[in-house]
Amino acid sequence: MEFPTSFVHKYSKAAPRYTSYPTALHFHTGFDAAAWQHELQASRDSGRDISLYAHIPFCDTLCYYCGCNMVATRDYSKAERYLEVLLQEMALVADTASADRLVRQMHWGGGTPTYLKPDDLVKLHQAFARRFRMADDAEIGCEMDPRELTRAHVDALASCGFNRLSLGVQDLDTQVQEAINRIQSQDLIEQVYGWIRDAGINSINFDLIIGLPHQTPERFARTLDAVIAMAPDRLAVFNYAHVPWMKKHQRLIPEAALPTLDQRLELLRMTLDRLTAAGYVHIGMDHYAKPEDELVRAQQQGSLYRNFQGYTTHKDCDILALGASAISQTKNAYAQNTKVLSEYRDAVTAGRLPIERGLHVTPEDQLRRAAITQMMCELRLDKRAFSAAWNIDFDDYFAAALPQMEEMQQDGLLALQGDELRVTEIGRLFLRNIAMLFDGRQMEGKPLSSDQTIQVQPRYSNSI
Template sequence: MQLAASLLEKYSKAGPRYTSYPTAPYFTDAFGEKEWLEEIKQTQDKGRDLSLYVHIPFCDTLCYYCGCNMVATRNYNRATEYLDYLFKEIDQVAALTNPGRVARQLHWGGGTPTYLAPDDIRRLFAHIASRFAIAADAEKGCEVDPRELSREHVKALKDAGFNRISLGVQDLNDTVQKAVNRVQPESLIRQVYGWMREEGFDSINMDLMVGLPHQTVETYREMLDKIIDMGPDRLAVFNYAHVPWMKKNQKLIVEADLPSLATRLELQQLILDKLGAAGYVYIGMDHFAKPDDEIVKAQQSKTLYRNFQGYTTHKNCDIYAFGASSISQTEDVFVQNVKKLSDYYRLVGEGRLPTERGLRVTNEDKLRRDAITRIMCDLELDKASFGRAWGIDFDKYFADALVELKEMEVDGLVALSPEKVVVTQVGRFFLRNIAMPFDAYLKQQSADKPRFSRTL
């Protein structure tokens, strides 16, 4: 796969990541606790399984690039207090849930879930398992920061039943690490990775970032060689999203130290070449996996899905999300919890659900969500099949989108035929751009339109 600098420059523009559609900036406070309570009650007998998400917002230190909802603190009492309220929220939702519903997926994110002490990891998991029926073969994943991590933390995760680990690496170069305030030597990464393998984790993802200050082709090549040598099962190589107007901590990054457009192109080409040569399959949207990984098989069988946890094999699940800023989802609704801990504690303490905003989707939203999901997961859209499913004439309904896609076809990103829209090998790199023509919200004229990160 060869990327042209002209394509990178042309398509590097602001756009959503499409972990949802409509995207989170369009959620509204007109949808609140009352509406969410009613939605929970009305959706208990629809035959859908559950996906449970828990947000742990704490970290020991602030990474300058971070775009998450997090709190940097070394006062562990804050985590103890948070868990007390988190347990209460879990109890509130569990009491409204049909006990026959089964959780097929569990994910802990942050912040840093392993900020929790090992015994609290076990305690939190046990509390969830006592309130919800978790399938014996459920996918149970946790994000891990190698700093401050002990062997006991890894044992606690295994004892709790986790079977997937996502290890935050970002970059192995000392200069890059210091520039973003995330210092974690290669020796530490190898040690932690070794602990995970020794404890029996056979599905380990590594998160890397591209576009960080001081990254060069030479240093990134050295890092990729070391990562490939370790052999993680999956890799998520995220583009650094520089949005200092949204995340004030990113103002601590010196913009002059960020890689140039030309260097970013070389880095992206290097990633595709090196990981491809090492046998990893490029799923799209920054994700790579070994050929025998279930996520690769799901893409091949067209059963892959995308939600707030990224790519998943669990499509027919309602997401119940717990903790500050977390986002829940049913077929018809998105809802987000309050972000400030003080607000979260107040609402949960009052016996209320800590809802801040949400959205009930329309049939139009669902139709377009399906089109965007199919592009991002299947890498193609069968026009006739899609038209039958939604009762539309595809070419007429998406006439404006097809005009934009025609230009992308000229650039080699898609192949258009009377039957299908197919993403090319090069187009996998531009999935966000290919999805955007189907997004009706981007076409709305508004003085306060949301600002997204750049697609590349």
């Protein structure tokens, strides 16, 4: 795919990833544990199913690029104490939100969930199974660090019914790995990949990162070739965000070795071309999947959704998230647990939900969230249908954004066909920029009036 460098400079700017709307930047401490307790109780009879999330913040070693909420430690007793608190929080949430609702999805992230020993992975899953009603066809996923992983970890997850696993590959080049303090050979990745396939798990995702120190098109091409040969079902190709003022450990990365914007552009072009040539479908932003994958089918059918777990096929679920820093979501609110482990422990052991901040979602937020979700997931929006669904005039409501929409049409990111606004192939790379058009907290828009009724309901940066 060809597009001018000046074009990328124009659209490479800070923007949210829109795993929520409003974004987490707008969460506030005025939304507290009492507010979330009330919201959970109100959601009991909503008829919405559940998506569960557990955050395991521990890692054996520190990866210098990491932007996650994590703790690098070799003291496993910290994980054992954390797990006991997590089980206590699980009881609090299940009792409040009603354990009778059906769980359609569960995901474990981190940190590194497989930091836990195999027996503790089973213990955690059994606790979820006791507290919640899991659907027979539930999607159950876990993030994995190939280092320190054993066959016993994979077998434990498989025995618990996990059917989606994600491997942090990042880059297979030795010099890149040394610069980011993440040494893992191609042989190791292939071995772990084989274990997962042998265990009967048929959905495997690889995480890769563009923009790491010492990356060049020639070197990253070798990583892509090796990855394509292994044939994972999904790929997430994130763009590294160098923010040493926020993540102090990123100061350990040699800035002079980071690719320039133009070099990142070439890496992006090459990645897109090679993955699509290998048969992967570009879902949008940094996600790719095989044509038969559920994500691709959901996008084609208009049922794809986006939340804090990224793209998902489970659209109408409340997210109940457990663990330090975890973010929960209902139709009407977001709530985030405290990031500080000691504060998290003290709240839960005292019988309180460990909420640090959150947000009630207004009717205007719901409208704008619907527009953002449609563009990021379905890659199209019918202005007439959207206007009818939300009782607005689309062009009037989003008048402030129309000049930018027209500019994006001229630049080839968007195409207007009748009343339908469509994201182009190039536009899929710049979905964050397109989503910002509908962001009322960054763009001035016309708020809903009181008589208008509603009839429908940071990992890595995506900047180039």
